[in-house]
Amino acid sequence: MTQVLHIVGGGMAGSEAAWQAAEMGVDVIIHEMRPTVGTFAHQTGNLAEMVCSNSFRSDDDEQNAVGLLHWEMRAANGLIMTTAYEHRLPAGGALAVDRDPFAETVTAKLRAHPRVTVTDEEVTTLPDDGQWIFATGPLTSPALGEAIRAETGSDALAFFDAIAPIVYADSIDMSKAWMQSRYDKGETEEERTAYLNCPMDRVQYEAFIDALLAADKTEFHEGETAGYFDGCLPIEVMAERGRETLRHGPMKPVGLTNPHAPDVKPHAVVQLRRDNALGTLFNIVGFQTKMKYGAQTDVFRMIPGLENASFARLGGIHRNTFINSPTLLDAQMRLKSKPNIRFAGQITGVEGYVESAAMGLLAGRMAAAEILGRDLPEVPKDSAMGALIHHITGGAEAKTFQPMNVNFGLFRPVDGLKGGRRGRKDRYKAYTDRAKTEWQTWLDQC
Structure with missing residues (x-):
């Protein structure tokens, strides 16, 4: 019997992780405490509810790192990005969405998926068995926060949104x-x-x-x-x-x-x-x-x-809380002390809806592959996905680790291109061209 993947949190990361795993053939249970247990910022019980902004920021996939991340998520059949385009609003060069219909559509798609079950219960412990992804976001409940601190042996870092x-x-x-x-x-x-x-x-x-x-x-x-x-x-x-x-x-x-x-x-x-x-x-x-x-x-x-x-x-x-991922997580986003548990989304120290959903996409695919007994190739470091996950799982300095948006500063230099104002446009285009090639190759191998 195939093992079930449990996902705690139905925000951007949890919703994307559930979709990716279910599309790979794994049964998923999303544990979302809302609306039974509310938060300061959320107003509904919908999955993927947007509370801080209705914008996914720049959609330029040639000159902007977050736009490149949009492209990579669409190429990977990402639920969040495809739904965002269905409910797009005029916003110049940005990707803004009609937030309520967006969340309602994400919720409907997941509830209609034959491999996805959604429960409205609060999870307050870190289980010792089973496959789990914790994607509880910036408003992790106090009880679960205490369980995470107890397991990691240190206080979760915190800032304010x-x-x-x-x-x-x-x-x-x-x-x-x-x-x-x-x-x-x-x-x-x-x-x-x-x-x-x-x-x-x-x-x-x-x-x-x-x-x-x-x-x-x-x-x-x-x-x-x-x-x-x-x-x-x-x-x-x-x-x-x-x-x-x-x-x-x-x-x-x-x-x-x-x-x-x-x-x-x-x-x-x-x-x-x-x-x-x-x-x-x-x-x-x-x-x-x-x-x-x-x-x-x-x-x-x-x-x-x-x-x-x-x-x-x-x-x-x-x-807003997040863990010191460079210290606590391995390259597969697993908690080193409890490898049956992965973390995804803002709690890992990425900042923004897009970055959170992207890490959910990777965590969902990695967990599903493990359950199915498949080996995924390493996420290419020269993709936006790879640059971001490498940063949070080892590339960042643990002592000074702070939330990070995706940006070209996380990318390895492109051979043959020099820095400076004159070459910035060419350099960014070279980053995105290389990333698209590497990401598509990775998807073809998965």
Whole structure:
């Protein structure tokens, strides 16, 4: 009788792992504690629910490492990426999705798969037998977190994630705001107008920064250290680093022309991205925050065009945990002290929906191959998948290990290409060409 693969957590990584294993012919049980046990950030019991953003970031598979990861996942029949394309929203060069239909479709596909069973139960221990993948994500339950700490002999590392607010479109003043993607990027008119822009002059910007710095913010519990992942910093933390920081980050005014005042260059611009296919909800881009709810409404309504904004969701902050994977995991993503257990997703120290799903894809294939008695060839290090898994399972310095997005800095140099500004475009294209060849060869051998 074929052994069952148990997957704990039905987020991006767990859903992708389950799909890959089931497609290889292995029976899978997904143990997802929601909706029986809720979390701070989740609002439904759907699998693959998106809580921090509706974006999978850049879709450029020739000049961007995360776009390359998109390509590799699609080539591997990845559930997350194929479903993302089914529910794609205009977002310039990014891959943004209609988050609720996306999660509903992932859930339906998995529940309909003849080899997949979904249970709504909380797993609080690390089993001694059977094949398991733990993909519990950044909001691992306290009980399971304690079990992981007890097994690994050290505290799980921790940092804090913030989520951005969502605004109802009909509450935005379009006599002040306008639709335009930065530099008019996009192949269609819909893509070139994928973002909603709210301009600020210098006086408005300075007043906004003052209010942001003075606002009431969430206090951490005693003993908690407020470390943040740089890719998801709260806006007030960015503002504390310098008054111009936001103007060179999420509020940069470049590549945009205000049709209400075409001869006036904005000092700063707040961008909102469509959050659903109906266009009724907009996410404030880069505006993750730890401000208290009352302060958020006061401060965000200082933004021109949002004076009467109605919020479908306010921002918030939550604790995010991950293990020291270079120390604890082997090259097959197995826990060295309990090799019947694999980890996947954000808990391994990768950051982002795409990277989490990618590690789920590999963990699912590796676990299924082990159950079926098959040998998988080594994941090619020159692919985006290989660069990322190599980083978390041995390439990173364990003493300073922190969450990491996929990036070309993780890739081995391409022979014959030199660094420098002149050769960057050619270098990135060489990385992606090599990666695609290596990844397709690996898939053909599996």
